[in-house]
Amino acid sequence: MGYSIKTIAQKSGLSQYTLRYxxxxxxxxxxxxDVNGNRCFDDEDLELISLICCLKDTGMAIADIKQFIALxxxxxxxxxxxxxxLQEHKVHIDEKIxxxxxxxxxxxxxxxxxxxxxxxxxAARP
Numbered sequence: 001m002g003y004s005i006k007t008i009a010q011k012s013g014l015s016q017y018t019l020r021y022x023x024x025x026x027x028x029x030x031x032x033x034d035v036n037g038n039r040c041f042d043d044e045d046l047e048l049i050s051l052i053c054c055l056k057d058t059g060m061a062i063a064d065i066k067q068f069i070a071l072x073x074x075x076x077x078x079x080x081x082x083x084x085x086l087q088e089h090k091v092h093i094d095e096k097i098x099x100x101x102x103x104x105x106x107x108x109x110x111x112x113x114x115x116x117x118x119x120x121x122x123a124a125r126p
Contacts, residue, residue, distance in 0.1 A: 002032075002040040012049045019049070027052060027066045029073070058093050 009016045022028035023039075028049065031039045041049075048069075055065050068085050071078040 002034065002042060003046065005039045005041070008041045008046060008049065011046060012053060014049065014053065022049075022052065025062070025066065027062060027069060029069065055089065058089070059096065060089050060092075064089070 003011070005016050005019055008014075009019060012019075014022075019028065019039075023031055028045075031041055031045060034040045052065055052069075055068070056062070060068075064085060068082060071082045071085070
């Protein structure tokens with residue numbers, strides 16, 4: 001099924017400008033065109049855009065995403081390199097999770113503290 005750039009932008013949450021930029025920079029492989037020269041995305045493109053968004057949203061640099069996509073074009077011989085890139089990125093994600101969990105614990109502690117103060121204040125009311 002062919003999707004217009006407008007539809008893909010809506011489905012992915014990316015702007016049309018960003019999609020064009022990704023294609024121009026090689027982050028997104030060249031997209032097929034219809035007879036009028038309009039980009040015509042397919043389900044495979046949509047899945048790839050979803051992966052690109054996932055990697056970007058979890059902090060992978062555009063240059064690394066571009067490298068990952070380039071490796072995917074090389075076939076089976078590049079699988080170990082693709083896996084390595086994703087493993088390194090997963091370590092980065094896990095570090096971020098631990099970082100934010102420490103803050104979440106502090107916030108949880110403060111929530112409990114204020115809840116106990118509220119309970120004490122309610123109990124002290126006549």
